[in-house]
Amino acid sequence: MAEPLSRRRFLETALFTGATSLVSSRLVLASAATDARFVFVLLRGALDGLSAVPPVGDPEYAALRGQIALARTGADAALPLDGTFGLHPALTFLHSSYQAKQLAVIHAVATPYRERSHFDGQDVLEGGGLHPHDSSSGWLNRAIAALPARAAETGVALGANIPLAMRGPAEVASWSATQIDSLDEETLARLTDLYARDPMLSRRLADALESDAIATESGATQRDGGRRGNFAARYTATARAAANFLRRDDGPRIAMFDTTGWDTHANEGGAQGQLALRLRGLDASMAALRESLGPVWSRTVVLIATEFGRTAAINGTRGTDHGTGAAAFLLGGAVAGGSVIADWPGLSRQNLHDGRDLKPTCDLRAIVKGVLHDHLAVPAQALDTAVYPGSHAIRARPGLVASV
Amino acid sequence: MTATQNILSAAIAANRFGLGARPGELATIEAHPQAWLSMQLKGRPPVLSDPALKPSSHTLRQVLDLRREMVEARRDRKQGDGSEKAVGAALKLRDIYAPVYADEVHARFSHAVATDRPFLERLTQFWTNHFAVSVDKIAVLGLAGAMEREAIRPNVLGKFTDLLIAAEQHPAMILYLDNQASIGPHSRAAGFLGRRGGSERKAGINENLAREILELHTLGVDGGYSQADVTTFAQAISGWSIGGEPQGRRVARLAADGGKPGEFHFREAFHEPGAKQLLGRSYRDGGLRQGVDILEDLALRPQTARHVCGKLARHFVADDPPPALVERLSRAWLDSHGALSKVYEALIESPEAWSAPSAKFKTPADYLYSTHRALGLSVSDGRRALQPFETLGQRSLMPGSPAGWPDTSADWDGSSALLKRIAWADDLGQRVGTARNARELAPQILGAMLNPETATAIARAESGAQALTLLLASPEFMRR
Numbered sequence A: 001m002a003e004p005l006s007r008r009r010f011l012e013t014a015l016f017t018g019a020t021s022l023v024s025s026r027l028v029l030a031s032a033a034t035d036a037r038f039v040f041v042l043l044r045g046a047l048d049g050l051s052a053v054p055p056v057g058d059p060e061y062a063a064l065r066g067q068i069a070l071a072r073t074g075a076d077a078a079l080p081l082d083g084t085f086g087l088h089p090a091l092t093f094l095h096s097s098y099q100a101k102q103l104a105v106i107h108a109v110a111t112p113y114r115e116r117s118h119f120d121g122q123d124v125l126e127g128g129g130l131h132p133h134d135s136s137s138g139w140l141n142r143a144i145a146a147l148p149a150r151a152a153e154t155g156v157a158l159g160a161n162i163p164l165a166m167r168g169p170a171e172v173a174s175w176s177a178t179q180i181d182s183l184d185e186e187t188l189a190r191l192t193d194l195y196a197r198d199p200m201l202s203r204r205l206a207d208a209l210e211s212d213a214i215a216t217e218s219g220a221t222q223r224d225g226g227r228r229g230n231f232a233a234r235y236t237a238t239a240r241a242a243a244n245f246l247r248r249d250d251g252p253r254i255a256m257f258d259t260t261g262w263d264t265h266a267n268e269g270g271a272q273g274q275l276a277l278r279l280r281g282l283d284a285s286m287a288a289l290r291e292s293l294g295p296v297w298s299r300t301v302v303l304i305a306t307e308f309g310r311t312a313a314i315n316g317t318r319g320t321d322h323g324t325g326a327a328a329f330l331l332g333g334a335v336a337g338g339s340v341i342a343d344w345p346g347l348s349r350q351n352l353h354d355g356r357d358l359k360p361t362c363d364l365r366a367i368v369k370g371v372l373h374d375h376l377a378v379p380a381q382a383l384d385t386a387v388y389p390g391s392h393a394i395r396a397r398p399g400l401v402a403s404v
Numbered sequence B: 001m002t003a004t005q006n007i008l009s010a011a012i013a014a015n016r017f018g019l020g021a022r023p024g025e026l027a028t029i030e031a032h033p034q035a036w037l038s039m040q041l042k043g044r045p046p047v048l049s050d051p052a053l054k055p056s057s058h059t060l061r062q063v064l065d066l067r068r069e070m071v072e073a074r075r076d077r078k079q080g081d082g083s084e085k086a087v088g089a090a091l092k093l094r095d096i097y098a099p100v101y102a103d104e105v106h107a108r109f110s111h112a113v114a115t116d117r118p119f120l121e122r123l124t125q126f127w128t129n130h131f132a133v134s135v136d137k138i139a140v141l142g143l144a145g146a147m148e149r150e151a152i153r154p155n156v157l158g159k160f161t162d163l164l165i166a167a168e169q170h171p172a173m174i175l176y177l178d179n180q181a182s183i184g185p186h187s188r189a190a191g192f193l194g195r196r197g198g199s200e201r202k203a204g205i206n207e208n209l210a211r212e213i214l215e216l217h218t219l220g221v222d223g224g225y226s227q228a229d230v231t232t233f234a235q236a237i238s239g240w241s242i243g244g245e246p247q248g249r250r251v252a253r254l255a256a257d258g259g260k261p262g263e264f265h266f267r268e269a270f271h272e273p274g275a276k277q278l279l280g281r282s283y284r285d286g287g288l289r290q291g292v293d294i295l296e297d298l299a300l301r302p303q304t305a306r307h308v309c310g311k312l313a314r315h316f317v318a319d320d321p322p323p324a325l326v327e328r329l330s331r332a333w334l335d336s337h338g339a340l341s342k343v344y345e346a347l348i349e350s351p352e353a354w355s356a357p358s359a360k361f362k363t364p365a366d367y368l369y370s371t372h373r374a375l376g377l378s379v380s381d382g383r384r385a386l387q388p389f390e391t392l393g394q395r396s397l398m399p400g401s402p403a404g405w406p407d408t409s410a411d412w413d414g415s416s417a418l419l420k421r422i423a424w425a426d427d428l429g430q431r432v433g434t435a436r437n438a439r440e441l442a443p444q445i446l447g448a449m450l451n452p453e454t455a456t457a458i459a460r461a462e463s464g465a466q467a468l469t470l471l472l473a474s475p476e477f478m479r480r
Helices: A007-017 A061-068 A094-100 A118-127 A138-146 A185-197 A199-215 A229-246 A273-298 A364-376 A380-387 B001-016 B025-029 B033-039 B056-079 B085-112 B120-128 B144-155 B162-167 B169-175 B188-196 B210-219 B227-236 B250-255 B287-299 B302-318 B323-335 B340-348 B364-375 B388-391 B415-435 B439-451 B452-459 B462-474
Strands: A037-043 A103-108 A153-158 A172-177 A255-260 A300-306 A326-329 A338-343 B238-241 B262-268 B276-278 B280-283
Touching: A007 B162, A037 A118, A037 A229, A037 A273, A037 A364, A061 B210, A094 A103, A094 A326, A094 B210, A103 A364, A118 A138, A118 A185, A138 A153, A138 A380, A138 B250, A138 B262, A172 A199, A172 A229, A185 A199, A185 B415, A185 B452, A185 B462, A199 B415, A229 A255, A229 A273, A229 B033, A255 A273, A273 A300, A273 B302, A300 A364, A300 B025, A326 A364, A364 A380, A380 B120, B001 B025, B001 B033, B001 B120, B001 B439, B025 B033, B033 B340, B056 B144, B085 B144, B085 B364, B120 B144, B120 B302, B144 B162, B144 B169, B162 B210, B162 B287, B169 B238, B188 B364, B227 B276, B227 B287, B276 B287, B280 B287, B302 B323, B323 B340, B364 B388, B364 B415, B364 B439, B364 B452, B388 B415, B415 B462, B439 B452, B439 B462, B452 B462
Parallel strands: A037 A255, A037 A300, A103 A338, A153 A172, A153 A255
Antiparallel strands: A103 A326, A300 A326, B238 B262, B276 B280
């Protein structure tokens, strides 16, 4: 009997000689395709923007926030951004990026959604419509589909399944750590034959094998960080896997992953505590992404966004309830950063949305459209009609991306 | 029904409505597939009899004791001593909860594999997911399994109203959605804290539980409620808490009605007094009764029937369920005042539910149950029972949000998820495949759903291990 084909060899054969019908070379890019990289990090559960980016200079802030308010000075003080805003003290990498003009903070920002359901809020944020369930595909996938030049698979979702923002007409890969060292090659080949009459499974299997080959190359295999790791370990492992895809010359240009645990209704904490722990994890993962991307970081924009904000005031259980205006971040070597982008409505009661939430004064779509247009060269026409249907009135915000 | 139809229906009954066929089972179902399902709805739901399982109040009492220790440790630390004690106490919470969680998962996994009423078990787990409490919140790690046994199982064949009240009043739900310390702004406790001023904390309501009851458990997000309804409802259920020492010793003294430690307890002192207006109805001030009255009304609103029946139809029939089916189920709900067995009967009498081919992609849990049933595998002991769920990406009782696990193909059929499933099946095939005859097994568990191509591939496999892997990874075994 012939020596069994090693798994790696099997893949190489499939990828580069086309000897089997298993895998086409879909990841190989057309030469004219964009060299820019984009990462979307979705924070599910509604990040408390007033703690992540505390308006320490707003006269109402401290009283509204009570025990969880962050101080302007002292040991656990917010990291200073400008006269009004600081960053949560756990966000040290983000703060140094701000100083290096590689972080722009967007505040009092929101999607068109004005109710307070996480699930509908995420649906609008990811689907890109005006209402929940407007669309069964996501804005990021439609943006990929509208890229002027692209390979068949320009996007990758870091996770076992593909989130709504990445679902749609463009083929997108998904990847998460799988222990498949012992997977029998011959069985895999027979299974590929067996799936031939099932287009969905057939495509999924081919994609999985291709993605696995990329994510685990150069010895950078990430064990599933979620197994027993803390938030930092989990998010960092994901960010490094994303970087493995993005730093390839012939790999995907756009990656997405999501994180959970931001729904801080009770005992949210201030400089220390539950939220601080998660923010520290997020911060560490972004530092890891920068490190793993190496020189590619200079061509990268990361968008960090959440479905909505939280109430301006602390609630009865030392946390915050679902709100409206939120904070978002643009991070990366290609960001024209070093500023807080906010038409700040203030926190006095008459200025709060419904008398309870930070009033949104910026449409998140304007920010995303600005980045997609200036960074990825998505045509304006496509942004208005396909990426965010019917969004002509929401102008793409210029000046978010550094001109090289 | 013709005999051929019955053969197909038997496979559907066992795999779509049940948790996967066991060898020999299809032959007995074939005679009357529909009756096989409706028989499972007769008689009291089974009780999990594992002696390791303890009531949630027992587990919670241990936690209350631990919290007392922590408070003492904190006091000692202020006096310059005892920091080690504080750390020790914090670690012990996980020590108490982790083995309880493992025992609960082991018990429900074992039951799903062994039960003769798999349709009932699928319904049970549907409701557990509908009233999801996710164990990524450490406060419910040791309680989520008990909630299924105490609140869900006894009510799964009863009235939705009773199921709803039992779920919302279970300590796991109260803790998961933060209601235990929700204090009405005009309650006695609030007045007391206001007079003291400052150092302890401001009293206030937490609207988390109220919002999710309306959005997820009853009306649905399009059910026509407003933010004002959420706030009012939160006030109506302020005081729905857990017995034992509440947070803050002074409040505890005020609320001398400490209740039974670790059990649901209505804290009158936390409750926002007064009549409430909600969704066009008025509810008089009645303490605990007020919140119960509201739940009883919510349970029988048409929006609730439509929302929940839509989820049921999606779970059993298709990702986009036929509107006529949802309508029929809702009608059964409203006509019977929420008698759940009537709704289930309407489901199994609906032709849409019996159509082939299989439209539902199995969740990892479905996949694990059906594999274990097909092969007669026993569930690994202790923490090892958790492992396959973790490997396949659906940790037991940990959907990560109060919305529960999603229930459409796109949520589970990602390429990486598929590869994990195949890798797991391959590993299993290599471990147990040589001792099995996959060729004989395939028609026994898939029946009329088995495709000739799959049967051929299995027959031509080069080893028993490979044959079993091909069966478990086949397109028809991936779906139900």
